[in-house]
Amino acid sequence: MMGTIGIAVLGTGRMAHVYGPKINAHPGLRLEVVYNPRMSSAENAAARYGGRAMDDLGAVLGDPRVDAVVIATPTNTHLEYIDKAARAGKPIYCEKPLDHSLERVEQALTTLKTHPVPFMLGFNRRFDPDNLALRNAVQTGEIGRLTMVMSWSREPSPPPIGYVRASGGYFVDATIHDIDLLCWIAGEHPVEVQAAGSCMFDPEIGAQGDFDLTMTTLKMPSGALAHINNSRACSYGFDQRLEAFGDKGMVQTLNHRDDNLVRWNDRCTVARAPLRHFFLERYDQSFYNALDEFHAALTSGRAPSATAQDGQAALAIALACAKSAKTGQAVTPDYT
Structure with a gap:
């Protein structure tokens, strides 16, 4: 593709409002259309972001004039939009997860095989500069042989219960981000998962049969272990950290802060204000970088780096984690 790439954003919810400004900020992209079957919603979004x-x-x-689409609609609609966009020959950037069901993900893969168009899944955390630097340190051997990789991902407060009901469960909704990230860093997928969950913050979440606090261990083919620590509530803000430990050292990412000054006085030592960011602020740059990767893939003719197959694997692992947490048993993910 030459010149600027005209983008149609499908959907006008929270993620559409993330991508609209990022498309406008990118010199190689052009927000051509904002789509919603309810015209008033489309008009409101277009008034804010153009198109x-x-x-x-x-x-x-x-x-x-529409060269590609960004699917930013609810997860249960992704399959329909992927099918229609692929049949129309339009390259696709799709929000994650691909779907809540492995059967429906398989349908999407079949569609993309029958109607091959460039497809990228929006695992934006891969494109966060800190996360990418940590992965590069692992991949280049800076810490020697990787033995353990860990993720802390805690949200400020539980989401509305309506969101929880439609989320597909905590592992599919939230842990899947960490799963993809740690597998991407390690360069392999687990042969076995062990997970545990409880409900400590919001009884309504527990009433839905879901968790708001989980711990997950992934055992990799190499023997390396991955640990994921998730919470739907965190009194001090949005806690996002990674650690990779090898036989020759360790690398970590730290939380982003509005105030990075460390204070020592007669009332405190190394005290700082609580974390104010949520994912939209913490990962702001990553959303732009993900779209930049989509643009680079389209203009160079190569496949985007975050694929539908990555989404299939992450979902298989997340579903295995959910099964493990329910049964108390180790589970082998179903990658077929």
């Missing part, structure tokens, strides 16, 4: 508001998907996909 033409449209409520006819067929017209959007048939528009020659």
